[in-house]
Amino acid sequence: MKKIIFFHLLNDYSGSPKVLSQVIEAVSSKGADVELFLGGKGGDGFLSSVPCVQRRYFYKRFENKYLTLLSYSLSQLMLFFRLISYRKSSTVFYVNTLLPFGAALAGKLLGIKVFYHIHETSIRPKPLKLFLRWVVERCSSKNIFVSHFLADAERFPAVESRVIYNAIPQEMARIAAHHTYHAQPNDKFSVLMICSLKAYKGVGEFVKIASLAVHNKQIEFNLVLGASDSEVAEFFSGISRPENLTIVSRCEDVVPYYQKANVLLSLSKPKEWVETFGLTILEALSFGVPCIVPPVGGPVELVTDGKEGYLMDSSQVEDISARVEFLQKNPEVCFRLSAAAKLKSLSFSVDNFESSVLGVFNER
Known part of the structure; x- marks a missing residue:
């Protein structure tokens, strides 16, 4: 199986990191070479003990939403430049949620396939959501949606898409x-x-x-x-x-x-x-x-x-x-x-x- 590099912004006990942990466990059990880029310094969550190499990149949340938006933008810029050293190969960049857009842009520049696992539709402010959709439209090779509702609400006609329902852990x-x-x-x-x-x-x-x-x-x-x-x-x-x-x-x-x-x-x-x-x-x-x-x-x-x-x-x-x-x-x-x-x-x-x-x- 290909080398797969996963990207996620914030590790916690919510649904999207829980589903990602299941994806990582599934591909790891089949012998895939797996890495995970995770935003923030630490903190407990479903991704804390997944079976793969973990690499951290900068991200910090603030009480002030504008500072958080600035921190988020900086985190993706830093992630983008950190990935420039990767070269085109059999690697796949697997972007979990719409948020880690720095990985998608780097993958597009390097000729690496980008897969998106899309969990959300309610993203604010609206200009941010429009930008994130623009990145998906231009960078993604394949989109995975968690429901038919989401696939219809956030359809990307030019990108191959499929629905994979979430499941509970074994x-x-x-x-x-x-x-x-x-x-x-x-x-x-x-x-x-x-x-x-x-x-x-x-x-x-x-x-x-x-x-x-x-x-x-x-x-x-x-x-x-x-x-x-x-x-x-x-x-x-x-x-x-x-x-x-x-x-x-x-x-x-x-x-x-x-x-x-x-x-x-x-x-x-x-x-x-x-x-x-x-x-x-x-x-x-x-x-x-x-x-x-x-x-x-x-x-x-x-x-x-x-x-x-x-x-x-x-x-x-x-x-x-x-x-x-x-x-x-x-x-x-x-x-x-x-x-x-x-x-x-x-x-x-x-x-x-x-x-x-x-x-x-x-x-x-």
Whole structure:
């Protein structure tokens, strides 16, 4: 197999580095010569222990969005010049997300094939997104999209493209396969949301939904955030937290939360951030957990309204709270949704994901 050099901007516990770690593991297991260029000095994330040589390049985030944009631009300029020493060969530059454009420009200049794995559509400011699309149009040899929605929303007619759905890691899939969903009315009914600490992810809406259900002592809410304790403290300073809400920061192992969950909420605000797939949704489905998700974007390819869960806009906090209480009081509905959820998750197997990824590199 070819030498593959992967590029990613920020290592954390979000979806795009998690998927990239799976790609790296898949090609490494087949004997590929692999390197990873990763932005920033350190920090924990899904890419921290992937089986390949890691090389760091400059990138730093700031509270000020203009400083962050300047830092990002400088990071890509430095990455571009760092890659000039590479020469045309059987190497492939694999750019994860639209952001590491310095690698794509260097690959184009050097005559190296550039593959893009595109995860996002909600990029701001708009001029940045237009520029990043321009780079893809001129530099990419092949695009991989995480959903048909994203492939349609961000189509590049001149670039060969394919959809490869994300999959959950093999070990998580094994645990999920042996998990039995419970929805007993006398136990605590657990409502789960796992996301990054961003307002557009619906964190505030989750708190409101929990507040609306605080009278029902049988329902508990768990919010698992990809953020540090200090970031969580700063975000929630001045925000009243209901007593039925537990907030967990920077959790490496989310399996125990799926195992106790009765329903998963995904509350991204479509006007600010459109979910292009929803890896936490797929993870929940694999554990047989019904999901309430946005009615637009990639989640619609995972959940059919009334079958594996429900399609509801995050602004409908009263309706979502009422739906949660309905599920808590009607375990037979939960079991029906759970069975369909588990069945649906089987369509997104690790084997399908890995064979599709390997097929991308084996194509001439």
